[in-house]
Amino acid sequence: MGTIIKHYERVIYFMSVVVKCLVSLQVTEEKMNRSLLKVAIVVLNIYQTIQPFSLGPKITYIPPTLPEDEDAVFAHYETGINFDKYDDIMVDVSGTNPPEALMTFDEAMLCESLRKNVSKSGYVKPTPVQKHGIPIISAGRDLMACAQTGSGKTAAFLLPILQQLMADGVAASRFSELQEPEAIIVAPTRELINQIYLEARKFAFGTCVRPVVVYGGVSTGYQIREISRGCNVLCGTPGRLLDMIGRGKVGLQKLRYLVLDEADRMLDMGFEPDMRRLVGSPGMPSKEDRQTLMFSATYPEDIQRMAADFLKTDYLFLAVGVVGGACSDVEQTFIEVTKFSKREQLLDLLKTTGTERTMVFVETKRQADFIATFLCQEKVPTTSIHGDREQREREQALADFRSGKCPVLVATSVAARGLDIPDVQHVVNFDLPNNIDEYVHRIGRTGRCGNVGRAVSFYDPDADVQLARSLVTVLSKAQQVVPSWLEEHAFSGLSTGFNPPRKNFASTDSRKGGSFQDNMMKSQPAALAAADEEEWE
Numbered sequence: 001m002g003t004i005i006k007h008y009e010r011v012i013y014f015m016s017v018v019v020k021c022l023v024s025l026q027v028t029e030e031k032m033n034r035s036l037l038k039v040a041i042v043v044l045n046i047y048q049t050i051q052p053f054s055l056g057p058k059i060t061y062i063p064p065t066l067p068e069d070e071d072a073v074f075a076h077y078e079t080g081i082n083f084d085k086y087d088d089i090m091v092d093v094s095g096t097n098p099p100e101a102l103m104t105f106d107e108a109m110l111c112e113s114l115r116k117n118v119s120k121s122g123y124v125k126p127t128p129v130q131k132h133g134i135p136i137i138s139a140g141r142d143l144m145a146c147a148q149t150g151s152g153k154t155a156a157f158l159l160p161i162l163q164q165l166m167a168d169g170v171a172a173s174r175f176s177e178l179q180e181p182e183a184i185i186v187a188p189t190r191e192l193i194n195q196i197y198l199e200a201r202k203f204a205f206g207t208c209v210r211p212v213v214v215y216g217g218v219s220t221g222y223q224i225r226e227i228s229r230g231c232n233v234l235c236g237t238p239g240r241l242l243d244m245i246g247r248g249k250v251g252l253q254k255l256r257y258l259v260l261d262e263a264d265r266m267l268d269m270g271f272e273p274d275m276r277r278l279v280g281s282p283g284m285p286s287k288e289d290r291q292t293l294m295f296s297a298t299y300p301e302d303i304q305r306m307a308a309d310f311l312k313t314d315y316l317f318l319a320v321g322v323v324g325g326a327c328s329d330v331e332q333t334f335i336e337v338t339k340f341s342k343r344e345q346l347l348d349l350l351k352t353t354g355t356e357r358t359m360v361f362v363e364t365k366r367q368a369d370f371i372a373t374f375l376c377q378e379k380v381p382t383t384s385i386h387g388d389r390e391q392r393e394r395e396q397a398l399a400d401f402r403s404g405k406c407p408v409l410v411a412t413s414v415a416a417r418g419l420d421i422p423d424v425q426h427v428v429n430f431d432l433p434n435n436i437d438e439y440v441h442r443i444g445r446t447g448r449c450g451n452v453g454r455a456v457s458f459y460d461p462d463a464d465v466q467l468a469r470s471l472v473t474v475l476s477k478a479q480q481v482v483p484s485w486l487e488e489h490a491f492s493g494l495s496t497g498f499n500p501p502r503k504n505f506a507s508t509d510s511r512k513g514g515s516f517q518d519n520m521m522k523s524q525p526a527a528l529a530a531a532d533e534e535e536w537e
């Protein structure tokens with residue numbers, strides 16, 4: 001019986017690979033007729049259903065070698081016309097004796113090579129989270145920070161850490177079996193941690209500090225070799241990090257900094273046990289003996305609990321902007337649709353956006369494949385990213401989207417969280433998410449770093465009414481026009497029952513007594529519906 005299942009599985013696996021190839025080659029209607037396409041999609045669906053039960057092939061993927069030339073390392077975003085508006089964002093720092101904020105990068109007293117790297121990255125002026133975060137971290141304080149999407153959180157923690165490591169002249173012992181990094185950075189998704197690594201690599205360029213990244217979907221042997229070549233800053237997704245520690249490749253004796261980025265997402269994705277295992281790993285310095293930094297877009301009760309457990313009692317709390325609020329540089333529009341009209345509406349919309357980079361969010365992996373195939377058929381160069389695609393395909397999809405070869409990227413939420421891709425002008429919520437935090441994160445893929453962007457959401461009254469109130473609140477707080485029909489839905493009574501506000505959400509430090517309760521902003525704790533068995537890390 002087992003053998004029959006294995007054969008069956010192999011056939012289905014083989015067919016699914018063929019379908020995926022056809023999809024990625026953008027096979028169009030002329031080459032493959034519609035009925036064949038339908039059969040192909042059914043096969044793919046069957047494969048996706050049975051795949052979780054199979055052990056799957058051994059992972060052998062090795063990512064392409066990164067270019068070493070300066071132009072590639074320092075390729076960056078141009079800051080947008082609204083970059084200076086960041087200065088008007090409300091900032092709240094609480095806790096005892098916070099250090100003074102800095103106003104310029106010069107005041108950060110960065111060492112020469114780091115200063116040069118910051119300038120080559122095109123950074124002229126720090127963003128608010130950097131102005132406040134850098135001195136707090138440099139002063140050795142633990143930090144819990146909440147700041148809006150695209151506002152420069154990564155550099156806020158990387159710069160002071162790298163500065164300290166460079167000032168202390170750390171250098172990784174090359175070609176040693178066991179590496180003992182001074183800093184560990186954890187983030188929930190492969191793409192996000194890779195992005196953080198690229199930023200670290202950029203700022204550490206030409207210095208002795210060596211960052212390394214580890215995440216799922218890539219050959220473990222390859223990553224072990226990368227670590228053994230020297231590792232000062234280890235960036236990783238939770239599972240792979242624990243794996244490397246468990247295999248004795250990474251020791252924690254020298255650890256000075258522990259950074260948990262997108263902490264709320266890590267909890268939503270069920271990584272709390274992994275986080276607790278990490279801080280309880282043998283050799284992990286106690287919280288008194290390490291500096292712990294947590295970044296989160298929201299500050300619900302479970303994050304406060306984690307902050308209390310992981311951070312020193314005198315940690316500082318930094319809130320930049322409306323926590324959980326949308327970036328006002330994104331123009332948000334809503335179109336009332338029915339489930340059956342969405343596809344045609346999407347096509348109409350994409351015809352107006354032309355070659356501008358557009359991310360289309362859908363709820364499920366199946367839907368992502370289906371919509372991407374549909375768009376390719378309609379001659380819109382499209383690629384897709386979700387947890388069922390192999391790592392090689394995920395990285396290729398991002399590369400094709402970045403380069404503009406495929407200006408449309410269809411994605412599930414989890415795969416696209418935290419992505420920082422230049423020139424994403426549009427975000428389309430083909431399916432609205434079922435919680436408001438997710439909505440804010442998705443639309444934050446555009447309008448980054450002072451640039452303007454546009455988000456269009458398809459609102460299906462049959463499916464999305466529970467989100468209406470939170471949407472109205474987000475729109476009003478971001479000074480956007482609220483359509484009257486959306487307001488009607490929001491206050492129709494239907495909206496309330498299904499969308500209980502998340503308790504204890506505070507945009508200020510809960511140790512002050514949670515003075516500001518922003519109930520309207522929240523929906524269910526984000527046990528992500530779209531998460532449907534995605535493989536994140």
Ligand SMILES: Nc1ncnc2c1ncn2[C@@H]1O[C@H](COP(=O)(O)OP(=O)(O)OP(=O)(O)O)[C@@H](O)[C@H]1O
Nearest residue numbers: 077123125126127149150151152153154418420449
């Ligand atoms: N001071 C600065 N000047 C110019 N560009 C900056 C500055 N700080 C950050 N950036 C750039 O802005 C972009 C967004 O930064 P980053 O990804 O750190 O944002 P984020 O706050 O982590 O966003 P998200 O919450 O969506 O993950 C990056 O491309 C980064 O290099």
